[in-house]
Amino acid sequence: MTVNSTPKKSKELIRPMPANWWLQKRTYFLFMVRELTCVFVGGYAVFLLILVGRANDAQVFSGLLHSPLSIGLHLIALPMVVYHSITWFNLTPKVMVVWRGEERVSPLLIAGSNYVAWLMISFLVAWIAFKAE
Amino acid sequence: MAKSNEPGWWSLFSAGGVVAALFLPITMFLTGIAVPIGWLSAESLRGLVHHPLTRLYLLLLISLPLFHWAHRFRYAAVDLGFKGLGGLLPAVCYGGAILGTVMAVFLLVRL
Numbered sequence: 001m002t003v004n005s006t007p008k009k010s011k012e013l014i015r016p017m018p019a020n021w022w023l024q025k026r027t028y029f030l031f032m033v034r035e036l037t038c039v040f041v042g043g044y045a046v047f048l049l050i051l052v053g054r055a056n057d058a059q060v061f062s063g064l065l066h067s068p069l070s071i072g073l074h075l076i077a078l079p080m081v082v083y084h085s086i087t088w089f090n091l092t093p094k095v096m097v098v099w100r101g102e103e104r105v106s107p108l109l110i111a112g113s114n115y116v117a118w119l120m121i122s123f124l125v126a127w128i129a130f131k132a133e
Numbered sequence: 134m135a136k137s138n139e140p141g142w143w144s145l146f147s148a149g150g151v152v153a154a155l156f157l158p159i160t161m162f163l164t165g166i167a168v169p170i171g172w173l174s175a176e177s178l179r180g181l182v183h184h185p186l187t188r189l190y191l192l193l194l195i196s197l198p199l200f201h202w203a204h205r206f207r208y209a210a211v212d213l214g215f216k217g218l219g220g221l222l223p224a225v226c227y228g229g230a231i232l233g234t235v236m237a238v239f240l241l242v243r244l
Contacts, residue, residue, distance in 0.1 A: 042199055052240045052244070
């Protein structure tokens with residue numbers, strides 16, 4: 001008997017996925033918005049890189065921060081990054097389940113402490129910046 | 134199981150996610166709103182940038198969010214239908230984050 005060595009192709013069904021699948025349901029859409037906040041997070045890192053690169057020239061540095069392009073991009077990126085913060089803090093209790101003895105630490109407490117930390121850090125950074133003024 | 138770099142990239146993604154969530158909104162408020170409307174002068178912010186601790190702060194705020202972007206964007210791009218790019222997509226993403234980190238170190242040391 002000869003063995004036919006050509007492998008048989010399996011007949012599994014690969015359902016075609018339309019590229020706009022994430023526009024078809026609100027939850028899918030919000031998921032995609034959450035994932036795409038990373039573009040603004042990374043984009044701002046690039047902006048900081050440019051800013052640092054110009055930090056030895058007072059005029060260029062100031063001009064960059066006052067340019068309409070910078071202001072416009074900030075106004076788009078800031079809400080997206082805030083959305084990243086909120087979704088990130090709300091997901092933490094789902095990723096990190098903490099037990100105290102037999103009792104599970106309330107997810108609200110974990111998310112809540114994230115918001116408290118966010119508030120305190122924001123005040124601290126603002127205080128340092130305005131104190132230097 | 135095959136060896137994978139996944140846990141390493143995920144850790145950087147996660148660290149970047151935390152840093153971005155806690156520190157980016159207020160920093161963006163300073164550079165994008167407080168300075169343009171005149172609450173804060175660009176010159177005092179520029180002075181602050183030269184402080185050693187601020188440089189460390191900026192290094193973390195540039196590098197980790199870039200790795201966060203790299204890992205999340207890699208998978209989001211596939212979800213959006215960018216398939217068949219093979220190893221190119223992760224190479225560009227993680228490579229970009231590594232390049233950005235090297236540039237940040239170089240620029241911050243040079244200040």
